[in-house]
Amino acid sequence: MPELPEVEVTRLTLAERLRGARVEAVRMGKPLRWPLGCAPEALLGTWVGLMGRRGKYLWMPLEGPAPACTARGGLLIHLGMSGSLGLCDAPTQAGPHDHFELATTRGTLRLTDPRRFGAVVWSEALDVDPAARLLSNLGPEPFDPALTPRSLHQALRRRRTHIKAALLAGDLVVGAGNIYVSEALFQAGIDPRARCDRLSLARCEKLLRAVRETLSRAIALGGSTLRDFRDAHGMSGAFQQEAAVYGRAGQACARCGGVVRRIVQGQRATYFCSGCQRR
DNA sequence: ATGGGTACCTGTCTGC
DNA sequence: TGCAGACAGGTACCCA
Known part of the structure; x- marks a missing residue:
């Protein structure tokens, strides 16, 4: 969760x-x-x-x-x-x-x-x-100014996995789990199956911006409550209501009208729009 | 060093 | 209605 x-x-x-x-x-x-x-x-x-x-x-x-x-x-x-x-x-x-x-x-x-x-x-x-x-294995905080498109690009050039797994691993940038990685990749227009070492600096810049915007928007909305998350006052989060792709397999993409797909990567569900997101 | 698979545990949902 | 099976937001650890 x-x-x-x-x-x-x-x-x-x-x-x-x-x-x-x-x-x-x-x-x-x-x-x-x-x-x-x-x-x-x-x-x-x-x-x-x-x-x-x-x-x-x-x-x-x-x-x-x-x-x-x-x-x-x-x-x-x-x-x-x-x-x-x-x-x-x-x-x-x-x-x-x-x-x-x-x-x-x-x-x-x-x-x-x-x-x-x-x-x-x-x-x-x-x-x-x-x-x-x-x-010890945690990467930089997403809002750490030392984390830049250039440093992310450098780190990604050494990886041959797909970007979804790399972001989830948490050693490039911490904090984005299965929901927010799917959402951030959608925002950045990057296919979750894209290879890390093929991402341009410009796309790393979009990706970092998308990760930061997705996480800060979710914090502002009190997080996501898919099943049982409550904050310390017992309140539900509201982010899941504006998730663009997560949990929306088969629904129309709000941006291009295509169909949101669900695939499995590394035993975890990934949601994306093949119309909006490119490798 | 990197990447893939497994394990941990329980509740809920789906389909037969 | 009952039951088996799939699935769920994370991550340390093992092995190739």
């Missing part, structure tokens, strides 16, 4: 509300993708710092109580395919898919994740394992 826009919307709705909260209780449900990596009790009494984001990972800094400072570090949180974070004021009964809960002085933070591909991992810092290892 959650791609960069959904993770960013989650961060935006949580960061200020949780900042300065004190952790009062921790509850674990079924195992997630990786173990927490510390005793849950070690989090008790810590203070929540300002939440950050790297790619699709959230970083919640936790500081130990002064002057002892027993715990210092944070939680690296990934929402996997089906995860979402909610913050509720009054404690409510945990559901069958609530697998991590942090009761704080500012409410209870709860990770709900039916498929359990998500993770909550303790790390002393972002540049120390396990966080450093998990983040």
